[in-house]
Amino acid sequence: MPSPLPVRDGVGATRLRVPAVGPWDSVGAYMAERFFHLDPERLFGRFDRGEIVATDGSVLTRQTPLGVHDFVWYYREPPVEKQIPFDVHVLHQDDDLVVVDKPHFLPTTPGGKYLQNSALVRLRNALGNPDLTPIHRLDRATAGLLMFSARPATRGAYQLLFERRQVEKVYEAVSPLPKDWDPQAPALGGSPFPLVHRNHIVKLRGNVCVQVDPDREPNAETLIELIGFDERVLHTLLRPHSGRMHQLRVHLAERGAGILNDGFYPELLPETPDDFDRPLQLLARELRFTDPLTGAPREFFTRLTLREAPGPDAARRG
Template sequence: MASPLPVRDGVGATRLHVPLTGEWPTISAYMAERFFHLDPERLLVRFDRGEIVARDGSSLTRETPLGAHEFVWYYREPPVETHIPFEIEVLHRDRDLVVADKPHFLPTTPGGKYLQNSALVRLRNLLGIPELTPIHRLDRATAGLLMFSVRPATRGAYQLLFEQRRVEKVYEAVSPLPADWDAASPALAGRPFPIVFRNHIEKLRAHVCVRVDAERAPNSETLIELVAADERVLHTRLRPHSGRMHQLRVHLAALGAGILNDGFYPDLLPEAPDDFARPLQLLARELRFLDPVTGAPREFVTRRVLQEAPTGA
């Protein structure tokens, strides 16, 4: 559903579904309850200024009755953001694709307390492409390769690559060296390298971590290869066959090699401000695929490295 409002400062308008019937006399009353954490008078002033619009772009008022419109659009009010002091780098740009190298701590898209400090908004503003849209996602904590669609006409073809698992993705991770590590016989949890690890990962609503269900058939799979190890850390290469939330972090943690600086797995740590000196040691290193538009092979490699990787790895 096309937005009646243009992209502004790199940020698209937010669409809200409004019930057609209910206990609220007006759309503004519904929104005041829906966004109970906001000052209701501040919300009503936005109606008075014509900032809440219908699908045809017409402005709603605070008296617009419930049922008059099923969807409304508005711009999120920018939060007071903490600046992420790392730049995103453009590695490739053509008429269909932008491939960027995302730093740690920068989210892929706006959300929560991050708006201008997101990869999407920074790139829209940098490149002047309001239609730019991410084709896949990386966790905020993960650095590395991100692909964006430039044109709506070809966007679906590239999205299908990921949906149909026709993109070869390669990651790298650095973990603390397991206590039982044997350099003469490298293995994790008794499994020699290379390791194919599978389990069932489930995302629960309102939970920041995923749940592993040992009773259900596996829905995630990762090939784990050894790159190097020293007296401190273990450096692995990860080739996910599936794309479940937090999959790589969960799989390494399950093998006793949780990723260095991971505050979620194997244990959820108390929320704390970002420590920019201690990024999660997970990197999206490579992307390979046959271009669905041109048929040509494509290969992209990050320029970033993991700061805790063994020297010479």
């Protein structure tokens, strides 16, 4: 559903479904209860200023009754954001695609307490392109390659590549060296490298972590290869065949090699403020695909590195 409001300061308008009936005598009364954490008079002031509109762009008042409109649109009021002190770096830009290196801690899109501090909003503002839209996503904690559509006319062709799993994605990760590590016979969970890990991952509403259902057919698959190791850490290359939420983090954790600085897996730790000196050691390293418009092969490589990766004198295998 297209927004009747233009992108403002890099942020698109938000859509809210309004009930057709209920105990409220107006849309304003419903929204005041729906957003109970906001000062009602401040919310009503937005109606008075014409900042809340219907799908056709018509302005709603605080007295607009229920049942007239199914949806309303409005701009979120920017929160007081903590600045993420890392930049997005553009690696490639053409008429259809923008490919960037997203840093750790920066979300792909606005949400929750982050609006301006998101890769999408920063890029829209920096490039002056309100049509910019991510074609895929990276977790806030993950750094590396992220691809954006530059114009709506060709967006669907690139989105289909991801939906049909026609994009080769390569990641790398650094984990604490497993306690049972045998440098003469490198293996994870009893399986020598390279190994394939499969399971069934489920995201339950209200849970920050995904769940694994051992009784269902696998829907997530990752090829895990060994890059190297030293006396502290293990460095692996990850080739996901699927793109489930937190898939790589879960698969390494299940193999006894949870990613360094991961506060979710294998154990959910209490939430703490971001520690910019301890980023999750997971990096989206490579993207490869056949361009749906030209048929030409395309590949992109990150310029970022993982700070905890073994040095050049570390053992290399596989």
